[in-house]
Amino acid sequence: MENVIQVNGLTMDFGGLRAVDSVDLYVKDKEIVALIGPNGAGKTTFFNCITGIYTPTKGDILVRSTKSQPVRINGFKPNRVTERGLARTFQNIRLFQNMTVLENAMIGKHCRLNAKILGALFRDKKTKAEELKAAQECWEILKKMGLENQCDELACNLPYGDQRKLEIARALATEPRLLLLDEPAAGMNPHETEELTHLIRKIRDEENIAILLIEHDMKLVMNLSERIYVMDHGQKIADGTPMDIRNNPEVIKAYLGEEIDA
Amino acid sequence: MDYFLELFFGGLTRGSIYALIALGYTMVYGIVQLINFAHGEIYMIGAFTALIVASVLTFYGVNTVAILILASIVAVIYSSAYGFTVEKIAYKPLRNAPRLSPLISAIGMSIFLQNYVLLAQTSDFLPFPRLIPQFHFMEPVSHIFSSAELVIVVTTMVAMVLLTLFIKFTNLGKAMRATAQDKTMALLIGIDVDRVISATFIIGSSLAALGGVLIASHIGQINFYIGFIAGIKAFTAAVLGGIGSIPGAVLGALILGWTESFATGYVSSDYEDVFAFALLVLILIFRPAGLLGKAETKKV
Known part of the structure; x- marks a missing residue:
């Protein structure tokens, strides 16, 4: 080890x-x-x-x-x-409150994506495929944390315990x-x-x-x-x-x- | 009725231009909590670049619509480079300084860019070619709503829709929203905040440059000082709508455009600015956070 x-x-x-x-x-x-x-x-x-x-x-x-x-x-x-x-969570919850659960997780994936600014602007096939894959992976993580039914909920509307879980899910999304x-x-x-x-x-x-x-x-x-x-x-x-x-x-x-x- | 409609569409056009510039203010404020006073100058530089490109192309006898498109593209690229560089030189080194320092730096940058164009170009008003074509189908209504106004309004609307989709659905857009909400946390989950900030300046500058080209070819003249007043008006629009809010900036800009237009039309053109800023004062008294801005709740 x-x-x-x-x-x-x-x-x-x-x-x-x-x-x-x-x-x-x-x-x-x-x-x-x-x-x-x-x-x-x-x-x-x-x-x-x-x-x-x-x-x-x-x-x-x-x-x-x-x-x-x-x-x-x-x-x-x-x-x-x-x-x-290395990924971390905080003592006090620091979610992106005005984004949905899925978006919060997707943000975690950001650093693993290759799409550059041009790709983001022109939405070529590769970028789209990459984003789709990222969304699927995030959904898997959310499912593991038991949050898959709240994907479209705003983070600030989740109960406290779920917010904590979402923080962990977001950290996991950074792989x-x-x-x-x-x-x-x-x-x-x-x-x-x-x-x-x-x-x-x-x-x-x-x-x-x-x-x-x-x-x-x-x-x-x-x-x-x-x-x-x-x-x-x-x-x-x-x-x-x-x-x-x-x-x-x-x-x-x-x-x-x-x-x-x- | 015709007069009313004429003023209505005039205000809509004015508002559209303010909106293009105001978006740059509001996006930058949302992400780095900085009033980028040099933003008006970026708009002015966009107009100047377009004028230079247009003059060269006219000399070679290129078709007007092609000139308009090419001049806009070059202006957007050139102004983005300015926006990007201004951020790197004047704001980035001060990111962790007290909030007043980058503000002063922004004012300095604004004065510098104005004088730089003054020295490099001229202090005179320069005629700007009317690049926006007259459409045949607009002829029956051209006395209340001209082709140029139509082009400005439609271009602005397309730009807004693209921007909204960009912010809502793309990765970089998400990274921007995340950075606006919590910069440290965004860094910690692997977002390169410096790049997001640069991208914000580039997008804001592009929109301003587009506004610069459109308004210059509508009004027909530019000088080094146009960025100042346009900047102040767009800033007013952004504050009116709630600074930091993108729909707020558009709403604020339209309201401001209409206020000015109707005030000019029904009262007197001398009172244009008085009405605009009186409106700002009223909004700030009754809704300090702006129309769509969220009142900040301070946690103790």
Whole structure:
């Protein structure tokens, strides 16, 4: 098994504040990995660094696309990162609210299409065929997420849980090798969370992609992930299997505070 | 009644031209939240390019309709190149600057382009050949609705329909809508936002150039300053309809065209601008977001 992503000594400074402090992380092919930690630990900043929203101060982010050698993607623009096979969702939903469900998914396909501006203007056969194929693939993805009956609905009219699913569907449409989910279960009730757990596992099994997720819902994290990284104050304080993490005194300290010796 | 119809069609023609220019304002605003004050100059450059092409072709004795078509094509290409370059030079480096900076840069670009044409060409009004042919079938109504007006209105309508279809159904159109709604998210799902912005400027400039050629061959004269007033009027139309909204820009432009036309016809041509801008003030008082604009709800 190969690493889809390998992060070495990633550091992100904002002025004098070190939000992420030399964090190492890797995700293997088809692996589900969780990144946890108390609020303000630097998890989302870490995601922003690897998806190209921030350029990290120090460190390497190496991504392996289908065949090629790993590529260092530091300083790539987000759209170039997406082309390299990384897709993400957000803590707060960021769908294109005024577009339909299908259009949202189709937008995800955009970076995989070759049609140039002339093709778009003159609508030649090749462009049309390509768009049709893209629409079909998007429909398949939506079907997998159980959204196929709402294709023509505006994204803003979907119930909350479905909006979350559509975000994942849109990310999948970019044909990623690694899917980054930022708190996918935020705001969901226990029933929806359980459904989501199955869905994430199904995506991994059927689409053969690796998943790295940030989550506060420990039940979901423990159920789903094969390995867990724990961050606190910008640093990685532990990594290992769910079992290891559960019993790690450092982690318990970070979450619950230190025990006071009587 | 004839007089009314004449004014009606005159207003429709005026409105169509405003609409062609206003679309460029509204599309650019929708995507980069910038008022591109140099847009009127792109329209003026389109008219000048057409004049140069038309003069050369007339010299070689080419047929008028062919001249009109060729001149429009060259003007569209040339103006698009200007629009594209202006964005790269004056706006792109300021994309993350405070919003006032690109606005100032836009005004600077506008003044620069005006003076550049003034120096390169002339400050005089130049006669523009009447390239739009007279149709025989229009003769019975030509006193209220001329052939040139018909061509302008129809061309504009075709351009609008094409633009709407483009935005609605093509990939690039979808990418534009996505970029307008959430730029960061568009980047994250792999849209090259820089290219989308360039495409927006190119399309906006093409429409403006088309407007420039049409109005110049209708009115019959141009100078380096025509972009300024046309730009202000089109900007007014875009704000009237709700800036950022494409149907809004067209609606605003038509309303503005009719207001001016009727005001000129029934009151006095001295009051043309007074009515146009009074209308703008009224709309802004009662519907600050414009006719079709959505009031912004700020999330706290």
